[in-house]
Amino acid sequence: MSVQPHPSALSVTGLTKDYPGVRAVDDVSFAIAKGAVHCLMGENGAGKSTLVKMITGALQPTRGEMSVAGRSHCPKSTQEARDNGIATLFQELNVVDELTVLENLTLGMERSRFGILMNSEVEARAMQTLSVIEPAIDPAARVSSLSVAQKQIVEIARAASSGADVIIMDEPTAALSEREVERLFGVIRRLRDGGVTVIYISHKLEEIFALGDHVTVLRDGRHIRTCPLSEIDGRAHLIELMIGRSVLHDYHPRDTIGQETILVAEGLSNRLLKNVSFDVKKGEIVGFYGLVGAGKTEIARAIFGADKASGRVRFKGREIGGSPKEAIAAGIALVPEERRTQGLFTALTIRENVSVMNLGKLSKGGVFQPHVERAAAEDYVARLRIATHSIDKHVEKLSGGNQQKVVFAKCLFADAELLLLDEPTRGVDVGAKSEIYDIIRNLADAGNAVAVFSSELEEVLGICDRVFLLFDGAVQDEIVNGAEVDVAHILNVVTGGHEGAVQ
Amino acid sequence: MTDLSNHTRSSRHLGARVSDFLRNYYIYFVLVAVVAVLSVANLDQFALFERGNFLNKRNIINILRVSAPLLMLAGAFTLLMVSGYIDLSVGSTMSLSAVIYALLAINGVPFLACFVLTVIAGMGLGAVNGFLVVRLKITPVIATLITLSLFKGIALLLVQDGVSAIKSIGELRMPGWFNDYGRDAVLLGLPMAFWVAVGVTLALIFAQNRTLLGKYAAATGGNPVAARLSGINTNRVVFGLYMLVGAAAALAGIARSSFMSLGDPLSGDGMELSAILVVLIGGTAFSGGEGRVLRSFVGALIIMALTVGMLTLVPAYYQTLVIGAALLAAAASNHLISRKEGMA
CATH class of the missing domain: 3.40.50.300 (P-loop containing nucleotide triphosphate hydrolases)
Structure with missing residues (x-):
């Protein structure tokens, strides 16, 4: 070398x-x-x-x-x-539908004389590139008539012919x-x-x-x-x-799992989900493990009513799934995947964030009671050990871990009995991670049900009592956590090895 | 590494504190500065003011009297912008309300009924905006640009027959009480319209700080996605705020109509710009999430002091230019402050 x-x-x-x-x-x-x-x-x-x-x-x-x-x-x-x-192919396509393939290929590289477009070697090179990598695409075709895949290929050809x-x-x-x-x-x-x-x-x-x-x-x-x-x-x-490292996990079987089933989902299906069914018991922590795109977030959002899905969700015997408002009223809270864009009001203070999911609780006869809000915020800052000198601090100034605790506080203040946690420790440092795991365990020990949606195997095997393995929008297998969990089997199932399928 | 991040944190703190202070209090300094400049300027040649004295009782009363419509609008408009939305049709809503109010009065409807019916009509017009934005999902700027034109068109239709405004219809005359509301001194030399504007503002300050509407507006503008996931029906909040702005515009129309003793279908023209100006000067973020009713109220006082003051200081044809410059200054300072906030 x-x-x-x-x-x-x-x-x-x-x-x-x-x-x-x-x-x-x-x-x-x-x-x-x-x-x-x-x-x-x-x-x-x-x-x-x-x-x-x-x-x-x-x-x-x-x-x-x-x-x-x-x-x-x-x-x-x-x-x-x-x-x-160096060129990048983004997931969102950067082609102009109204133009032809050739016009797209030379976009931004047109040659002109006195403002009048000229034929040039740029065009010839673009045609040449396209004919080499994908002769089936007609350069004169309008891009709007192409499929997504073909548009992607047009973009690749543009990158290649521009000298990337x-x-x-x-x-x-x-x-x-x-x-x-x-x-x-x-x-x-x-x-x-x-x-x-x-x-x-x-x-x-x-x-x-x-x-x-x-x-x-x-x-x-x-x-x-x-x-x-x-x-x-x-x-x-x-x-x-x-x-x-061969996924070390410190899971200890918990004996507080109740007998009562609090949530039943039957045949959830939508654009991404395929006939997803499962149940969660009171006091239980269940995990949903799968790679990106396996359907974790979609399941959480379907239960919460944030996305439409066919099938049935019954919570404490009542059918739900209409809207987040309905889910919250029934006693379900969601800690979303993207804390900053979906979970927090970064321009607002800790105090205002904690209360936002259940403002009704702070009103008496339509009048807002600031002292109740302050007391509640102080209480959660202390209980979840949110590191701040004041509840009036803007949450954008907190670290990732503390921001996440604020999102938790928000859900707890909403009196949730079932917490849906979508990637609860993403972007959180190690110390805050283990604190969040403690919070989750304590919640379950207190009789709440928790569903953890995670793409980190360590996390799922560290805290969950039961784990549903996801691939391609479907539940492929269900395992009970314990010392003899077969990690190789799990990894095989979630990467599309179908041997473990039970359905 | 630890040292570095500590350092960043503390310097960011100071920056944030400075920008917090600026955002919270600069508006009062601006008001004081504007009044001070106008007071020391040589105003001898002006008929409108008492000789040589801006801080004269009659002059101040004059300013506050003509300020009533804008003061009425400022609070509601602030809440709407805090929620991240805008209403360009406020001027037309105001004009149409003024015409409706005058038509009702001239046809013999008693004062209180005219008042209530016009406010209800204003809420209805606001509901039209809400419907276009929330239900039909039309971009707020476009939706309210459409209604700007529609409402104004209706107002002009109602005042046909070659007259520019409603003063009389055939034998019918304006009732005697018509301009009491906008002109008759009831307290401290100021008319009812001004005190209603103060009352509306106080009510909206209360609404912003102590009711769910205020909290929901801030949440909706701060992060609509998180607001929906937090169980807030953002559509209902926005719809409600459009109705509120409609009602405020109707109140403004009544005040203007009563002050001028006629129903002028163009009386609200340009009001949308004044409202935006006032709210921006008050430090409300154009992107939503932040803003205070009280600061916009003070912003409205500044603009009116400037406008009336300018009548006396600079030739009339400079005024629009100066207003534009003030808007630019407001937008730029807004941008600078929020940038300071976002830095580090």
């Missing part, structure tokens, strides 16, 4: 990104070979997206260096990264059917054969094995391994690299 006859397409050295209190990417170094499909793997929060944002200039690293084809690469903006030959040497694709198959995925893979392979480097990010392991040449695994912001995929010994090996 000391002599580099072929400089790598992209390399990063000692790359680090610090946020206040969190190191999202920690001293990462690796190189990506030219003309290969390089897969970037890691759990949620492993640092993939932060890394990609630094490469594409959306974020600037705290420390470390990057180079593209041997030249130093330190983009201050996404435009600068593009000028250096590295194209980053983040979950490009999320919206595609199986046949379209095959077609996209064909395009990606032809691109690679043409010397373009593709950085491919996906949670679907079978795609990685079908497409990838090399793989880099990140975990907790650190670089774990970069190697050819041929050196990876199957699905289980890759998962082990991603998750690390």
Whole structure:
């Protein structure tokens, strides 16, 4: 490696990104070979997206260096990264429906003389690129007549013909059917054969094995391994690299689980969910474990009435699911996935956030009672040990962990008997994490039911009494937590190995 | 690393405290400054003011009397903007209400009935806006631009026959009580209309601080997604606020109509700009979530003092320009303050 006859397409050295209190990417170094499909793997929060944002200039690293084809690469903006030959395929498509394929391909690169458009070699190059990677698309067709997959290919062709040497694709198959995925893979392979480097990010392991040449695994912001995929010994090996130490968990069976079933969901189905049925008992902590896109958030939102779903949800014997307002009134609260955009009013104070879900409780004859609100906020700040000197502090100034505790306080103040926790510890530091686990256990011990929706196996096996395994919008298996839990089985089921299916 | 983040935290604290202070109190300084400038300026040549003295009782009464319509609007408009919405049709709602009020009065309906019926009509017009925005999901700016035109059109239709405003219809004349409400001194030399504006403002300050409506408005504007997930029916909140603004615009129309002794279908023209100006000067975030009724009330006083003061200081044709400049200054300071807040 000391002599580099072929400089790598992209390399990063000692790359680090610090946020206040969190190191999202920690001293990462690796190189990506030219003309290969390089897969970037890691759990949620492993640092993939932060890394990609630094490469594409959306974020600037705290420390470390990057180079593209041997030249130093330190983009201050996404435009600068593009000028250096790095293009990104976003999940939202950036094509203009009203224009033709060719017009889209040359958009922003048109040549003109005195303001009049001219034919140019740019067009010829675009046609050439398109005909190589996907001859089936007619350059004269209007983009609005193309399928989602074809539009994606038009975008890829645009990136390639504009001289991008590295194209980053983040979950490009999320919206595609199986046949379209095959077609996209064909395009990606032809691109690679043409010397373009593709950085491919996906949670679907079978795609990685079908497409990838090399793989880099990140975990907790650190670089774990970069190697050819041929050196990876199957699905289980890759998962082990991603998750690390053989999932140590400190679950102790709890004896406070009641007999009374408090929630029954039957045949929940919608755009993403497929016939999901389960039940939750009083005093029980159930987990829903699956990878991104498996349907965790959708189940939580369907129960809460935030999304429409067919099927039935019965809570304490009564049918619910109409609206969040109805769910809250019945005694259900949701801690949403995105704390800042869905859970909190960041411009408001802790006091105002705590009370917002149950303001009615603070009113007497239509008049708001500020002293009751203050007392309640003080009480929850003390009980949940929210680190602040005042309940009048704006929540945007709290750390992630304390913000999350405020969301919990909000739900508790709403007198919820069933808490739906969607990724309850995302973006929370280790200390606050274990405090939140204690809060969850105490809630269950006090007779509340808790449902934890998580993509962290450690979390689910650490606190849940029962776990539903999700894949592709359906419950694939149900396991009872305990010392002899079969982690390999769980990982197999949630990555699409169907052996464990019970339905 | 710990040192670094501590440092950031404390400096951010100071910045936040400064911007909090600015946001909470600058409006009063501005009011004092405007009054001071107008007081020392040489006003000898003006007929409107008592000779050479802005801080003259009659002058102040004059200003407050003509301020009533804007003062009525400021509070409700603030709550609507706090919830993240806007109503460009307030001027037309005001005009149409003024015409309705005058028509009722001229046809012999007694004062109290005219008053109540007009306010109900205003709420109805507000409900139309609410319907377009909440039910039909039309962007607020577009929906209320549509009704701006519609309401004004109806007002003009009601006053046909080649007259520019309703003063009399055939044999029918305005009743004697018609301009008492807007002009007759009832307390401290000020007419009923002014005191109603004060009462409305006090009620809305109470509503903002001590009722669910105020809390829900702040939550809706602060984070609509989180508000819905917290069980708040944001549609109902917004609909209600549009009706509230409609009622306030009707009150403003009644005050203007009574002050001018006629039903003028153009009397509310440009009121939407004044209302936005007042609310922005009061420090309400254009994006919603933040804002105070009281500060907008003070903002309205500033604007009226400036407008009336300018009648005397600068030629009339400069006024619109100065108002525009004031709006620019308000928007810029608003932006600066909120940027300071978001920094670090």
